Amino acid sequence: MxxxxxxxxxxxxxxxxxxxxxxxxxxxxxxxxxxxxxxxxxxxxxxxxxxxxxxxxxxxxxxxxxxADRRLQLIGPTYYLVWQRLLRRLLSTIPGAVGVLVGVVQATVGDHPGGAIGSGISAAIQTAVQIAFWVTLCFAILERTDASLKLPEWGVDQLPEAPVERDVRLTDTCASVATILLTLAFLPWQHFRSWVSGTGGERIPLLDPTLWRSWLPVLAAVLVASLVLEVVKYRTGRWTWSLVAVNALLDLAFAVPVVWLLLTERLLNPDLVARFSWLRDGDGLGIATRVSVVVVAAITLWDVVESVVKARRHNAPRHDG
Structure with a gap:
């Protein structure tokens, strides 16, 4: 230490x-x-x-x-650091969460799924503005009225640990979380808002609807667990061997059922296959299946290998030259 x-x-x-x-x-x-x-x-x-x-x-x-010759002052300096710290924490979590939630709801059950991204961004911005306004107003009133929050005096025990080099960056985590959320949203979206229509104008789900009674809830649960892993990984700041093992298990828990469903021709909706001649006739479905299996296997293998390489690099013994 x-x-x-x-x-x-x-x-x-x-x-x-x-x-x-x-x-x-x-x-x-x-x-x-x-x-x-x-x-x-x-x-x-x-x-x-x-x-x-x-x-x-x-x-x-x-x-x-x-x-730095920088003033710490909102209306006065008394609560500036408390205001700054609280505002950073709220703005770093709540607007993004609200934006994602609104976007997912709009994409799955709203009347205009095409505007889901715009609705999510708009909701996030509005939430951020509201948080900044009301938090600032509250602290301004506290400063002007000389109200005491009876905050504890600062002491050396409150010092954070010296920063360590992070192996897991915020941008990578955000990209992974966004990908998982989009995949998670796709499951109900493809059922209720599929872009494929039948001859009668009805929407045709892309995946076999019977899977909602078996594998789709399992895959959704794996995705939620993957979200939790991304948060834990970011808070840890680096790849540990235990995180590598959990990541590999989650990758396999998602990839193996998907590959099995593809190979047994149980993943796609039979009505979808019947709708398109290139899937229905000849070996179209077989080609699509083989390509999909290779893509899923490649993505899974890449993710596992990448986590192992990063864990080995971080945990490798360092020699002072």
């Missing part, structure tokens, strides 16, 4: 401009060491002196603001 000073420096430097980080790090570390030496020279214990010095320096983000 890193020392309190290292953690304090890491927390402070995160909030200062990148070009000045090295300069500030050198200056701040030297100042802290001098202050600790002054106290230990008077007979104080080094660990106690370090804690007292860092406590006197105050919250790392406030110190960083002084270095």
């Amino acid at each position: 890193s020392s309190l000073t290292d953690r304090y420096l890491a927390a402070t430097l995160r909030a200062v401009p990148a070009p000045r980080r090295e300069e500030i790090a050198t200056e701040l570390r030297a100042s802290i060491e001098d202050m600790i030496d002054d106290r230990t020279g008077g007979g104080q214990d080094a660990a106690t002196a370090e804690r007292e010095v860092l406590t006197e320096l105050g919250h790392p983000e406030r110190l960083a603001a002084r270095y």
